[in-house]
Amino acid sequence: ALEVVAYDETTATARPFKVEFQNRRWSLPSHFNYPADAQNRLAKTAAALMxxxxxxxxxxxxxxxxxxxVIDPLDQKATSLAGRGKRVTLRDEKGGVLADFVLGKAVDGKAGYRYIRVPGQKRTYAVKTEADPSANFEDWIETDLLKLSAEEIRKIAINNYSINEQLGQLENVERTVLIRQKDKWTASTGRAPRKPAIDALTGALDTLRIVNVQPKPPALTKDLRAQEGLMLSMESLMSLRQKGFFVTQTGQLLSNEGELIVETDKGLVYTLRFGEVAPGAPGATTGTEDKTTERRYLFITVSYHDDRAAAYNDGDPSKVxxxxxxxxxxxxxxxxxxxxVISGADFTNLRPRAKDL
Incomplete structure (x- = not known):
């Protein structure tokens, strides 16, 4: 296992992060054991520390x-908020400590060198090392969330609406359909969409990254995997509602801030539903996301459709x-x-209004 503790000076709190091998896979205990794409990164970090x-x-x-x-971020006796380093601990399969250091600042005038200290000791060393493991969730997970490229997208339906929870009705409803044929996009608005707007939308789908996760109730997960309809328990309904998703009496799943339906040339149909504002999570902020907008919960489903595959492959779905x-x-x-959970910047790019296209 690898444990990384960074320090947030703005909140004066330590941010622990852990990558661990359990149940025959790498996972992130600090984020509900979400699967980690960690093998290469962990091997490189372990080699550098050892x-x-x-x-x-x-x-x-x-x-x-x-x-x-090189102040230990876990040192509660230290009074200084500034000057705290990053504590990195490498453990074997039985929990024994293989390496434990506080990584400090880079050494001025010596490229590749930084200060380090063994926790509990006063002595500080200057060492040459590439070890700088991240304590950010985004850096340890699969980056290609949707497994699609912008070039594969053939149709996008943007269903912008919001739900008035008190009245139980949809408001500000707006539907725009974008269709691509031979590298040319057309829109249901009757005018050609602007290329920068299309590039921003398809680019956001291509590079979509998550900044945090929350687990779904086991019963809801089971229903979604079975793909035989939702047999919703009270726990599932409450969970969906808390995240900004609502099930109608006819079984339709609606979302607090609309949805995006994407079709690809492989016959895949993705539905991205945008839910409630999500709270920020320790370790989820990289400092590069749009701070002026709010993170949102995202509910994704996908299915294969033979008729869509045929439509985008000259009538022959067998190709894909x-x-x-x-x-x-x-x-x-x-x-x-x-x-x-997606960043505010991605949320904005994924649900453009018709007037902005």
Whole structure:
């Protein structure tokens, strides 16, 4: 296992993060055991930590720790908010400590060198190391969430609406359909959509990344994997409602802030439903997302349709049937477990208004 503790000076809190091998896979205990795409990154980090050589002593005084950035982020006795480093601990399969360091600031004038300290000791060293493991959730997960590229997209239906929860009705309803034929996009608005707007939308789908997750109730996950309709329990209904998703009396699933339906040339139909505002989570912020808008819960489903595959492959769905079915099953199993959380920037790009297209 690898444990990383970073420090957030703005909130004066330590942010623990852990990557662990359990049940025959790498997962993130700090995020409900979400699957980690960690093997290569972890191997590189472990090798760098185990290979550390304490080449030169820079200080034996605790008073220098803040200036060198090696105050332990878990040290509750330290009064300084600034100067805290990143504590990195590598453990074996039985929990024994293989390496444990506080990584500090980069050494001025020496590329590739940084200050380190062993927790509990005063001495600070300057070492050459590439070890700098991230404590951010986004850096340890599969980055290609939807498994699609912008070039594969053939049709996008944007269903913008909001739900008045008190009256139980849809408001501000607006539907726009975009269709691509031979690299040319047309819109149901009757005018050609602007290329920058199309590029922003398809690019957001291509590069969509999540910043946090919440698990769905087991019964809801089971229903979604079975794909035989939702037999919703009270727990599932309450969970959906809390995240901004509502089931009508006819069984239709609606979302607080509309939905996006995307068709690809593989015959896949994705439905992205945008729910309630999601709270920020420790370790989920990278500092690069749009701070002016709010994170949202995202509920994703996907299915393969032979008629759509035929429509986008000259009437012959056999070209993509095997690939499309396999990918739909793989993604359904992935999406069934989780409510995803996306950044405000992605939320904005994925639901443009008709006037902006």
């Amino acid at each position: 290979d550390l050589k304490k080449e030169s002593i820079r200080s034996d005084s605790a008073s220098d720790h803040a200036a060198l950035g 049937r095997v690939t499309g079915n396999r990918l739909a099953r793989e993604l359904t199993n992935r999406f069934a477990d989780w409510y995803y």
